[in-house]
Amino acid sequence: MDIGNALTGSRTVVITGGNTGLGFAAAKAIVEAPQGAPWHIVLACRDKDRAQAAVDQLTNGAGQPGHVEAMSLDLASLASVRAFAAELTNRLRAGTTPPLHAVVCNAGVNSGTTPTPTADGFDPTFGVNHLGHFLLINELLPALQPPARVVVVASGVHDPAQKSGVPAPAWNDPASLAQGQLGPASASDNSLIAAQRRYSTSKLANVYFTYALARRLPAGVTANAFDPGLMPGTGLMREAPAPFRFIANRVLPHAIPLLRRVYSPNVHTAEESGTNLAHLVTAPELAATTAGYFEGRQQIRSSDESYNDERADDLWNGSLALTARPR
Numbered sequence: 001m002d003i004g005n006a007l008t009g010s011r012t013v014v015i016t017g018g019n020t021g022l023g024f025a026a027a028k029a030i031v032e033a034p035q036g037a038p039w040h041i042v043l044a045c046r047d048k049d050r051a052q053a054a055v056d057q058l059t060n061g062a063g064q065p066g067h068v069e070a071m072s073l074d075l076a077s078l079a080s081v082r083a084f085a086a087e088l089t090n091r092l093r094a095g096t097t098p099p100l101h102a103v104v105c106n107a108g109v110n111s112g113t114t115p116t117p118t119a120d121g122f123d124p125t126f127g128v129n130h131l132g133h134f135l136l137i138n139e140l141l142p143a144l145q146p147p148a149r150v151v152v153v154a155s156g157v158h159d160p161a162q163k164s165g166v167p168a169p170a171w172n173d174p175a176s177l178a179q180g181q182l183g184p185a186s187a188s189d190n191s192l193i194a195a196q197r198r199y200s201t202s203k204l205a206n207v208y209f210t211y212a213l214a215r216r217l218p219a220g221v222t223a224n225a226f227d228p229g230l231m232p233g234t235g236l237m238r239e240a241p242a243p244f245r246f247i248a249n250r251v252l253p254h255a256i257p258l259l260r261r262v263y264s265p266n267v268h269t270a271e272e273s274g275t276n277l278a279h280l281v282t283a284p285e286l287a288a289t290t291a292g293y294f295e296g297r298q299q300i301r302s303s304d305e306s307y308n309d310e311r312a313d314d315l316w317n318g319s320l321a322l323t324a325r326p327r
Contacts (some may be wrong), residue, residue, distance in 0.1 A: 010039060010098040014102070018052040025275070026044060029279075030282060042088070042105075044073035076128050085136060100148070103149075126206045131301075148220065149222050169185075174318025174321075177201065180198060202282070229267055280294055
């Protein structure tokens with residue numbers, strides 16, 4: 001796409017899964033409250049038609065032509081990840097897309113009790129939430145121009161101390177996790193508990209990935225993890241049994257004030273968490289902050305387990321092998 005002079009001096013941010021929920025809300029916040037040079041937003045989504053509908057909604061009366069665009073990306077396919085990265089890199093080199101200064105790893109799935117393997121034969125929760133984003137960032141790293149930021153959307157469910165009600169992670173070696181095989185803590189799980197535990201374990205992988213990435217980035221490029229909190233009605237439970245979907249999508253969105261009082265203060269609308277995510281991407285005062293974990297706009301400690309550097313490095317090396325990346 002030739003954007004001509006309309007976006008001269010602007011910067012590109014890629015948001016995976018940006019057509020709905022948290023990603024869409026973050027894109028909207030960036031469009032409506034730009035800081036410094038304007039942002040060119042790429043919504044990287046599996047369903048390009050839905051992504052284009054989101055583009056149309058975001059650009060209706062706001063921004064310049066080409067300020068937001070959709071590109072196809074299926075994180076459940078390593079070939080799709082590579083194709084997306086190659087196309088975007090070619091555009092960046094040709095100067096038809098503004099320089100890349102941020103990537104938001106937002107898309108995620110909770111694949112439910114009967115998961116369908118990814119195109120590469122991986123468990124979909126681990127494959128999409130971790131491996132797809134791992135490959136995407138490694139493919140795009142040469143194209144990131146400092147000052148640049150990588151933001152990985154994690155979740156408080158990775159931390160048992162937060163008492164989220166979701167089963168604690170059950171860590172295993174990366175090759176086993178890629179096949180949906182959790183560690184010993186999951187031995188007595190039924191199918192529903194196992195599905196929830198695969199999700200919390202994938203979110204622990206997101207934190208390990210963030211910290212391992214931060215240790216490997218060049219000067220001027222940062223990596224931080226973000227916990228958006230519980231956001232009822234965002235579609236994350238779309239693979240859950242029907243009663244759970246009904247509660248998550250029809251009941252809980254109307255009970256957020258009550259949930260904050262009786263469950264956790266870390267319960268938000270997608271708009272609230274999207275604004276906080278946009279802040280982590282754009283705030284000038286966070287330009288040098290790296291290897292952090294943010295709950296909303298507050299930097300906090302992640303789980304005790306998440307600071308195991310040996311395990312994080314093992315995940316990094318295992319992910320290189322699983323995605324056929326050179327060491």
